[in-house]
Amino acid sequence: MTFAAFSLRSFAVAATFATVAASASALTLPTESLQANSVQAFSEKALKQNKLLGIEVTPLGNATATATTGAYNLPVTSISVNSSLKVTSGAAVGSALEISRLNDDLVKVGITLANFKINFETHQVLADVTPFGGVTVPQQAVYTFNEATPLNLKYKFPLTITGTQLLDKLFLTPAGIAALTSALELPEFAPDLLVKTDFGTINIDVKVGTRKAVSTEPYVPAN
Helix, strand or coil: CCHHHHHHHHHHHHHHHHHHHHCCCCEEEECCCEEEEEEEEECHHHHHHHHHHCCEEEEEECCEECCCCCEEEEECCEEEECCCCCEEEEEEEEEEEEEEEECCCCCEEEEEEEEEEEECCCCEEEEEEEECCCCCEEEEEEEEEEECCCCCCEEECCCEEEEEEEEEEEEECHHHHHHHHHHCCCCCCHHHHHCCCCCEEEEEEEEEEECCCCCCCCCCCCC
16 A cells, blocks of 8 residues: 555545544444454463363464464454544454364364454453354354453544554353364363453554554454
8 A cells, every 4th residue: 555545545534533422323443454453362270271172273363373372463444433532342353273182083183263353341252163174154142242441443634543442351152162162073071261361452553653554354254
């Protein structure tokens, strides 16, 4: 994208953002070209549990591993705000995490979580859930979370958006537990273990600056 094109687009988005407070409708801000990231970091307990069960996590699509073991960067592709300029959701379209293990027959089984969305109104992390060789369940609630720190986006004309937030106490939903247990062919004791596990944190960081635009095409597993 050229500087001129980006400036024109920035002005258009900024103008919309500046007037949304007077509107009854919500606004979705594209952030695929901005320095906007969310990092999911699995807790030590979750990492030990994964090792116990032979589970591996592989980033796919836009997602990448960070320098920290068990932490993955999921670029934020859009942020939605309501008419009061309160953030209602954020999306990481194009990012995916493959969760897999070898079953008793040494066959690789697993599940892919993709196209994440954080819903701040329901305090849930949603994703497209696809068991290996199975049918995708779109935008299934996978985790619940706690807002350890509030997300207060700071906005300055023409298009300077900054903000940070930490989400903690990531716990699997009943649907998330059922999906993982089935797809990973986990032992009978696994659901009781999963329901008690705090899976870690999600750190959201929106900085001043641009980046090469990440893909906004939804990630679709090959299997």
